[in-house]
Amino acid sequence: MSKTIRIPDAGEKQALYKEAKVKLQGLLDAETDELVIMASVAAVLHDLMPHYFWTGFYRVVGNELVIGPYQGTPACLRIAQGRGVCGRAWETGETQVVEDVHAFPGHIACDARSESEIVVPWRDGAGKVIALLDVDSTLKAAFDEVDREGLEKLHGELQRD
Numbered sequence: 445m446s447k448t449i450r451i452p453d454a455g456e457k458q459a460l461y462k463e464a465k466v467k468l469q470g471l472l473d474a475e476t477d478e479l480v481i482m483a484s485v486a487a488v489l490h491d492l493m494p495h496y497f498w499t500g501f502y503r504v505v506g507n508e509l510v511i512g513p514y515q516g517t518p519a520c521l522r523i524a525q526g527r528g529v530c531g532r533a534w535e536t537g538e539t540q541v542v543e544d545v546h547a548f549p550g551h552i553a554c555d556a557r558s559e560s561e562i563v564v565p566w567r568d569g570a571g572k573v574i575a576l577l578d579v580d581s582t583l584k585a586a587f588d589e590v591d592r593e594g595l596e597k598l599h600g601e602l603q604r605d
């Protein structure tokens with residue numbers, strides 16, 4: 445079943461990120477396996493968030509990014525260092541909010557329907573980037589500071605030592 449994509453207002457987004465946190469903390473409890481955590485984060489967020497079209501992880505494996513758990517249409521399997529929005533987030537260690545993917549030089553289009561994107565570095569307890577949480581929307585400017593704050597906060601709340 446495909447979902448109808450719409451952009452919630454700021455208040456609804458904040459409430460949904462809070463709901464995601466409660467669901468994930470309940471689901472994961474003391475779980476420490478990163479694969480289990482990533483799979484659960486992708487599933488809960490994709491199911492809850494009306495503006496998410498593709499929701500998943502690219503894991504840092506050697507000098508490239510390799511697809512991890514995700515929800516949505518089949519996507520690119522590997523991304524070379526420095527490529528795309530994911531590569532930029534990995535390089536800089538900073539969340540990337542892209543209002544219009546067509547205006548981002550080097551953006552990698554895994555699905556032609558993607559119009560905007562947010563990529564959040566995912567770190568281990570020592571602060572090392574181990575993956576990128578990547579979310580695409582079929583609507584332009586679907587992500588903003590509320591999403592950045594919501595996802596960064598959620599990551600902090602789920603981080604393990």
Ligand code: SME
Nearest residue numbers: 519528529530551552554
């Ligand atoms: N658009 C990403 C590639 C991954 S897909 O969005 C799933 C990028 O430019 O890094």
